[in-house]
Amino acid sequence: MAxxxxxxxxxxxxxxxxxxxxxxxxxxxxxxxxxxxPLVATRIFRAIxxxxxxxxxDPRKNQIANFAxxxxxxxxxxxxxxxNGMMKxxxxxxxxxxxxxxxxTEDFEAFKQVIDKFTLxxxxxxxxxxxxxxxxxxxxxxxxxNASIVYCMGITQHTNGVNNVKTLANLSMLTxxxxxxxxxxxxxxxxxxxxxxxxxxxLPNVYTGYQSVTLGDANKKFAKAWGVETLPTKIGLTLxxxxxxxxNDEVKAIWVMGENPVVSDPDANHVKKALEKLELLIVQDxxxxxxxxxxxxxxxxxxxxxxxxxxxxxERRVTRVRKAIDPVGESRQDWAIIQDVSNAFGxxxxxxxxxxxxxxxxxxxxxxxxxxxxxxxxxxxxxxxxSKGHPGTPFLHKDGKFTRGKGLFHAIDYRPPAEKTDNEYPxxxxxxxxxxxxxxxxxxxxxxxxxxxxxxxxxxxNPADAQELGISDGHKIKMASRRGEIKTKVxxxxxxxxxxxxxxxxxxxxxVNKLTNPAYDPIARIPExxxxxxxLEKA
Amino acid sequence: MLDFCGIEKERMRAxxxxxxxxxxxxxxxxxxxxxxxxxxxxxxxxx
Amino acid sequence: MIDxxxxxxxxxxxxxxxxxxxxxxxxxxxxxxxxxxxxxxLDMLSLGDMQASGDTRYPxxxxxITIARQYPDDVFGVLVRGCDERGLYTxxxxxxxxxxxxxxxxxxxxxxxxxxxxCKKPYPDDPVAGEKTKEIFQNRMEEIEGxxxxxxxSFWMDQFSKCIKCYGCRNICxxxxxxxxxxxxxxxxxxxxxxxxxxxxxxxRAMHMADRCIDCGLCEEACPSDIPLRVLYKKTSRIMNAEFxxxxxxxxxxxxxxxxxxxxxxx
Numbered sequence: 001m002a003x004x005x006x007x008x009x010x011x012x013x014x015x016x017x018x019x020x021x022x023x024x025x026x027x028x029x030x031x032x033x034x035x036x037x038p039l040v041a042t043r044i045f046r047a048i049x050x051x052x053x054x055x056x057x058d059p060r061k062n063q064i065a066n067f068a069x070x071x072x073x074x075x076x077x078x079x080x081x082x083x084n085g086m087m088k089x090x091x092x093x094x095x096x097x098x099x100x101x102x103x104x105t106e107d108f109e110a111f112k113q114v115i116d117k118f119t120l121x122x123x124x125x126x127x128x129x130x131x132x133x134x135x136x137x138x139x140x141x142x143x144x145x146n147a148s149i150v151y152c153m154g155i156t157q158h159t160n161g162v163n164n165v166k167t168l169a170n171l172s173m174l175t176x177x178x179x180x181x182x183x184x185x186x187x188x189x190x191x192x193x194x195x196x197x198x199x200x201x202x203l204p205n206v207y208t209g210y211q212s213v214t215l216g217d218a219n220k221k222f223a224k225a226w227g228v229e230t231l232p233t234k235i236g237l238t239l240x241x242x243x244x245x246x247x248n249d250e251v252k253a254i255w256v257m258g259e260n261p262v263v264s265d266p267d268a269n270h271v272k273k274a275l276e277k278l279e280l281l282i283v284q285d286x287x288x289x290x291x292x293x294x295x296x297x298x299x300x301x302x303x304x305x306x307x308x309x310x311x312x313x314x315e316r317r318v319t320r321v322r323k324a325i326d327p328v329g330e331s332r333q334d335w336a337i338i339q340d341v342s343n344a345f346g347x348x349x350x351x352x353x354x355x356x357x358x359x360x361x362x363x364x365x366x367x368x369x370x371x372x373x374x375x376x377x378x379x380x381x382x383x384x385x386x387s388k389g390h391p392g393t394p395f396l397h398k399d400g401k402f403t404r405g406k407g408l409f410h411a412i413d414y415r416p417p418a419e420k421t422d423n424e425y426p427x428x429x430x431x432x433x434x435x436x437x438x439x440x441x442x443x444x445x446x447x448x449x450x451x452x453x454x455x456x457x458x459x460x461x462n463p464a465d466a467q468e469l470g471i472s473d474g475h476k477i478k479m480a481s482r483r484g485e486i487k488t489k490v491x492x493x494x495x496x497x498x499x500x501x502x503x504x505x506x507x508x509x510x511x512v513n514k515l516t517n518p519a520y521d522p523i524a525r526i527p528e529x530x531x532x533x534x535x536l537e538k539a
Numbered sequence: 540m541l542d543f544c545g546i547e548k549e550r551m552r553a554x555x556x557x558x559x560x561x562x563x564x565x566x567x568x569x570x571x572x573x574x575x576x577x578x579x580x581x582x583x584x585x586x
Numbered sequence: 587m588i589d590x591x592x593x594x595x596x597x598x599x600x601x602x603x604x605x606x607x608x609x610x611x612x613x614x615x616x617x618x619x620x621x622x623x624x625x626x627x628l629d630m631l632s633l634g635d636m637q638a639s640g641d642t643r644y645p646x647x648x649x650x651i652t653i654a655r656q657y658p659d660d661v662f663g664v665l666v667r668g669c670d671e672r673g674l675y676t677x678x679x680x681x682x683x684x685x686x687x688x689x690x691x692x693x694x695x696x697x698x699x700x701x702x703x704x705c706k707k708p709y710p711d712d713p714v715a716g717e718k719t720k721e722i723f724q725n726r727m728e729e730i731e732g733x734x735x736x737x738x739x740s741f742w743m744d745q746f747s748k749c750i751k752c753y754g755c756r757n758i759c760x761x762x763x764x765x766x767x768x769x770x771x772x773x774x775x776x777x778x779x780x781x782x783x784x785x786x787x788x789x790x791r792a793m794h795m796a797d798r799c800i801d802c803g804l805c806e807e808a809c810p811s812d813i814p815l816r817v818l819y820k821k822t823s824r825i826m827n828a829e830f831x832x833x834x835x836x837x838x839x840x841x842x843x844x845x846x847x848x849x850x851x852x853x
Contacts, residue, residue, distance in 0.1 A: 038750045378615025543821045545739025
């Protein structure tokens with residue numbers, strides 16, 4: 001999101017999901033759309049049936065790649081090289097949208113210099129995609145009337161994740177594919193409400209609606225709203241900083257709400273040790289997760305079915321969630337738990353309902369100002385919705401009028417991932433999801449029918465590698481990185497190319513995150529889940 | 540239904556043969572093998 | 587039309603001839619299934635028409651099965667279109683509902699909806715409201731039958747390849763009430779990867795629909811991948827009709843030829 005915010009001024013999907021049906025070209029990169037975002041895939045299938053072209057770039061030939069007019073398999077972590085190669089072709093052939101660039105963007109020259117220095121040959125060598133394919137990708141994307149880019153964690157979970165996103169933003173501006181229906185740069189958010197969590201200031205540097213904690217104005221406004229003299233202007237800690245803080249004895253207590261870092265964070269052995277070192281670990285969740293099992297105090301929160309409130313989804317749409325059943329057992333509304341703790345600390349909170357909290361959000365968040373429970377009956381509203389009569393905003397940056405003023409080109413050189421293969425660790429491993437499970441499986445692995453579909457972890461291995469290792473389908477393999485070692489079942493498939501292996505991360509018993517690299521992007525602080533070097537051995 | 544899905548219906552055959560009728564069984568299988576050889580590889584095999 | 591239906595339900599509730607009526611309500615800008623037990627609540631009654639006629643339907647028979655299992659001695663009303671009534675007849679035949687415990691409240695579909703569904707009987711036998719419209723010709727099926735065999739093959743394989751194995755087609759189907767499902771039998775359908783076994787997954791389900799599918803089309807509406815499942819099952823239904831003269835749910839008392847022992851019936 002940091003990348004899109006820097007390029008366009010707003011960190012969210014630029015266009016609405018249903019607009020994908022109006023695209024005549026869709027470029028998917030680093031997204032296993034059919035598995036992870038099936039309802040987005042529906043719109044893509046509809047667009048294809050109406051004649052749209054689909055182009056897909058992914059190290060793994062996932063389900064939606066089978067529908068692509070052109071699929072390219074680039075090496076994990078080489079996205080910038082591939083994309084810069086495409087832009088080289090677009091500039092060389094003169095098929096860029098020069099009018100759009102001149103009128104609506106800035107810093108184009110610095111960007112162009114980087115592309116000028118880069119060669120198509122380098123792009124091909126680094127990414128492993130033929131020059132011909134890069135040319136074709138570029139031609140198809142640039143010659144479209146309305147081209148959408150769809151991306152996901154395959155782009156962001158890298159040490160250069162922000163650069164990857166900025167490069168996609170460059171590509172859309174270079175061809176003027178932004179600010180119109182059916183275009184844009186569209187990150188698919190992994191959770192129903194992860195956009196909402198960010199919107200609500202669930203980041204170390206902002207209040208609600210991305211109002212910076214370091215800016216005096218926002219600070220004063222929030223201090224006034226919350227009836228205090230001043231609020232701190234210091235930026236908080238990101239997740240990797242919290243863990244290094246534990247090591248340095250700067251962080252003594254953590255309150256984890258609805259997260260399962262023991263399974264979801266890279267270098268899991270290290271994470272576990274760090275959490276054990278804490279003086280106080282509080283975990284608020286709906287199940288006793290592996291993280292909750294380490295906690296000093298477990299607070300039982302509620303599931304979606306037990307609560308009232310709102311979710312803000314990937315297309316910035318705010319919708320109501322309504323309580324269907326009473327909280328099970330001793331569980332309590334999450335907001336009520338927070339309120340009680342706050343009152344015990346001496347800062348009084350007296351909210352009666354989620355609606356009252358929502359009204360406060362609307363009061364102090366410009367992009368939510370026009371939203372109220374009353375207006376959320378039916379299909380909801382897409383922010384920005386700045387006033388009561390405002391209809392909401394399906395797509396951002398209309399007619400090239402970017403949120404930040406002009407769209408900003410970034411000059412970005414290719415940088416390799418943090419970890420390379422060598423003689424000891426000769427395979428590149430990438431991680432991801434499977435259709436039956438969600439994230440660390442806290443909910444889905446508790447479902448009998450989903451657990452039936454896929455009960456355990458597995459490693460996808462190319463047939464040629466399997467032959468070299470002398471291993472057959474379904475057998476056990478030992479996989480180790482510089483950080484840890486696991487044993488898992490093998491699935492032999494040409495979805496992955498030779499030298500690259502894939503493993504889903506949902507499974508605590510075969511926790512692939514014991515192996516992943518905690519090296520992170522310097523800006524967004526997202527760890528490099530998608531690339532690490534491993535060795536394999538018959539178990 | 541196979542035909543409706545674009546798979547030649549000749550590729551499927553159901554016959555009742557008693558366990559005591561070995562020669563009939565052999566004859567049936569041989570005939571079916573000939574039919575399949577004529578039809579060539581199934582379009583499904585290309586997936 | 588809705589007022590006539592409200593009156594009918596109101597009558598059933600006021601003389602206590604039913605314990606409740608399974609129908610639809612509008613609430614919070616959405617349409618959802620609801621068991622009406624009080625006449626006062628009927629203000630919220632909906633026929634499932636949001637923007638267009640019948641664009642928001644639910645498997646009300648399935649809701650009714652769940653309720654009937656919990657309250658086996660009580661009588662319930664249920665809102666039915668032509669397809670839902672075919673569903674009721676089939677569920678009576680398969681012993682999932684007791685006809686003495688069900689009071690259908692039928693209404694006819696308008697012509698536009700009947701056309702969109704290519705419905706063979708867009709009305710219940712004894713409608714409370716609406717005008718009976720004609721049977722509609724099965725264009726979509728004929729179109730596929732008219733393709734040459736290799737085109738038909740690639741058409742269906744492309745469609746099936748979109749499947750994300752969500753089981754939505756099965757889960758929404760009122761005729762799918764089995765406790766054990768062949769789709770979850772590992773000897774028939776392998777599990778654990780996408781795309782699903784093609785065409786085994788979809789044809790297995792189609793086979794099981796042969797004497798059941800009542801052509802309500804909810805499967806196709808529920809499918810997140812827009813697979814034209816309804817046309818697939820229309821075909822199984824047509825084969826049943828051609829071979830045995832049987833169409834699921836058209837005649838209230840008719841037995842399925844697939845559940846009879848002995849020589850084939852004459853019909």
